[in-house]
Amino acid sequence: MQASAFHKLLLLLPVAFFEIANGAGDWTYLSNGKDWGHLCSTGKLQSPISLDIKTAVKKAIPRVWFGHHTQELSRPLIIKNNGHTIHLDIPMTIKGRQPYIAGGRLSGRYHAVGLHIHWGSKNSAGSEHSLKRFRYDAEVHIVCYSEKYKDIMEAVQHKGGIAVAAIFLAADKTGRTHIHGLSKIVDASARTPIYESNATIPGSYSLKDMIGNANLEQFYSYDGSLTTPDCRESVIWNVFSKAVLVSFDGFARLWKLRDHSGNRLINNFRTVQALNNRTVYYRIKR
Ligand SMILES: [Zn+2]
Numbered sequence: 021m022q023a024s025a026f027h028k029l030l031l032l033l034p035v036a037f038f039e040i041a042n043g044a045g046d047w048t049y050l051s052n053g054k055d056w057g058h059l060c061s062t063g064k065l066q067s068p069i070s071l072d073i074k075t076a077v078k079k080a081i082p083r084v085w086f087g088h089h090t091q092e093l094s095r096p097l098i099i100k101n102n103g104h105t106i107h108l109d110i111p112m113t114i115k116g117r118q119p120y121i122a123g124g125r126l127s128g129r130y131h132a133v134g135l136h137i138h139w140g141s142k143n144s145a146g147s148e149h150s151l152k153r154f155r156y157d158a159e160v161h162i163v164c165y166s167e168k169y170k171d172i173m174e175a176v177q178h179k180g181g182i183a184v185a186a187i188f189l190a191a192d193k194t195g196r197t198h199i200h201g202l203s204k205i206v207d208a209s210a211r212t213p214i215y216e217s218n219a220t221i222p223g224s225y226s227l228k229d230m231i232g233n234a235n236l237e238q239f240y241s242y243d244g245s246l247t248t249p250d251c252r253e254s255v256i257w258n259v260f261s262k263a264v265l266v267s268f269d270g271f272a273r274l275w276k277l278r279d280h281s282g283n284r285l286i287n288n289f290r291t292v293q294a295l296n297n298r299t300v301y302y303r304i305k306r
Contacts, residue, residue: 046103046280047249053290060251066293067244067257068148069300076240076302083303084124084185084236084258086132088117089227097221099205101212103280104248105136105288108205110162110227119227121164121185124258125241125301130164130183133172135205135230137161137189138247139274141286147188148247148289149240149259156188156263157271159289160202162231175254179243182255187234188263191271199264201229206270215280235262242300247290261302 047056060066091113099108110132112118120129139158140146147159162185165175175181189202204221211219239260245253277285 048279048281048283049104049285049288049290050283052287053247056249056251058250059245059253060249063245063251063253064294064296065244065253065298066251067247067255068150068290068292069242069244069295069298070150070152070292071240071259071261071300072152073261073302076300078304079301080306081125081241081301081303082123084121084126084239084260086119086121086185086227086231086236087129088113088115088119089132089231091115091117091119092224092226093119095224097225098218099208099212099221100218101209101215101277101285103215103285105138105285106205106209106212106274106277108135108221108230109133110135113226120167121162121183121258124239124303125256126166126183126258127180129167131167132162132164132185132227134163135160136163137206137274138289139271139286140289141275141284142272144287146287146289149186149188149257150292151261157191158189158266158274160187160189160231161185162187162227176246176252177254179254180256182246182252184255184257185231186257186259187231188260189266190263191268192265193268199230199232199266201225201227202232203267203270205230206266206273209277210273213276214278214282232264234260234264236260237303237305238262239303240300241303242298244293244298
């Protein structure tokens, strides 16, 4: 149920919106989102943004934590090239639990239901959020929805209905380091070269295998939006400030993917948005 609802949100809803608004079939990253309409251009709580430790409000809030994330996920684990990214529906664990995130500025649990990546190209970095002007090589998004709602489709209609855990990735050219599960996702992307192709990830993994030893202690948190059309402003962002290292070879695989028009799927990040009157928090320990 969650898987199908998630696909509706990511695929049907943006397409339907653009068909109504623009008469066009689909949206692209060719202008990094500058050509997206409706709320994407008129909204005041948009994402991503440039994060700045100097101007962020330092606040002693609980750390963000994951739950059920060490339990093995049910198989098969399937990634899909949806024309915008490679996407993994996070299934329940083999014990029938949905992994979740909680803590930080979140109230209650948020079911973790989707994972995807934003990346650059051979010559450019591609994280969505930036630290002042610095852009990391890539950014993983773990998309979660509040347990207060029956599914992600309902949650996205409410402010704070969605929470995203964002983890920066930095390319490691030494080839020594990698996040085991995430590397498997990136490796499997070699088998999803074109739009709507999918691949099964061999082996058994937990959500923790996908995020490795990401430092969950230090993060920014602010109220923002989906970074894809229709840019709904229902997201509590949790952006971890320390990047994790991923093998450089993996990134090269991502640059070979193609979108729905057959164009190279590179630089699939949205340009940074105005902060307007929002407060960005940076978590400090009590
Ligand atoms: Zn994303």
